Amino acid sequence: LEILNEDNIYRRVPTYLPNFIKQDGTVTSLAFQLKRDEKGLSVNLERLSNYTDSVQEPSRFRLFQLNVGNIRSDEYNNLDVIYNELPENIAHSLITGEIKKNDSRKMARTGIEIFE
């Protein structure tokens, strides 16, 4: 499946134990950082998913939307978004490339919260 620049992706952000939302309402960049052994940052492709499936537990997570074209733009460090279907999640995709801390900060800044 080809992911287009017009596509949007979703990423869950924890809000309870721990809370990734700061006092001023902004999201910590930790939400968009890779683990040391990860090959890509897991996200859900918007057109194959919905709020309920993506947020999983609204009491523990909030959902943030990023635009694929923006992630692929020169604003970032050669990042891409690829489709990576899992048996339990047909919307599963990955942000790939070397996600540097500055990239994570940009994602945290530009992510738009999605509500039901």
Add this chain to the structure above:
Amino acid sequence: MNTLAQINSSLIEFSNSNSLPYEYFDYKNTIIPRLTENNESIFNNLESFRLLKYNWDSYGASKPNGAVIKKAIDLLIWLNTSEIEIYFTAPTRDGDILLEIQNGDKSIEFVISDTVDDSISLISIEESVESKFYYAQLHKYIQYLNN
């Protein structure tokens, strides 16, 4: 005026010849001021990280171990002793712990791990610089925030 990169570069140069291994806070020989209300709340947050289980972020995050939490609390106490308020704390997805302090449009992010690879980010509107965190240079980092 020095850029962040210049400031951090000089800190690293100085630290390389003068760095100390991190040692736990010397509780016995230090009078520890009472935590401020804000820092007490941060302390409680740090303690709560002991309750985390693997996959707390639903994406496979590791939980911080007791040694990392202890190191983060030690840093909190040091900063509180220097009358510095912690703005934000959270575990990283690798099980490290972030402590963030702010002053206006500048901020410092300390990432504490259970190895010697603690790191620091000096962040301003114009730029950000990441490097290894030298505990011996804490006062100089704080100076950056206040200048």
